Amino acid sequence: KTETQTNTGLTSAVIVGQFMRGRIDQPMVIHQGNIRGQLGYEPQNPYYIAVQDCLDTGVPSVQVLRVGHSNIAS
Known part of the structure; x- marks a missing residue:
């Protein structure tokens, strides 16, 4: 009962996905100020x-x- 939870929430994340634009050779750091410029606006x-x-x-x-789009036909 002496332990406390020090993590109050998520502090970092990694998301893998398909986007309109952006680097494909390494991860990008995305924040509120650059999301549209780096990934394109795709609501x-x-x-x-x-x-x-x-x-x-x-x-x-x-x-x-x-990552790139899949070419697998369904």
Whole structure:
């Protein structure tokens, strides 16, 4: 009963997804000030929404790794 929880919330995150633009060779640091410039504005993209939601919760920045689109036919 003497232990306390020191982590009050999420302080860092890594998101892998498909985005309109951005680097594909290494992760990018995304914050509220550069999200549109680095990833492009895609309000219907679930990966973009995940990054925006994470930033909206107060996380100062998110590491984002952009991957290419899959060519697998369904």
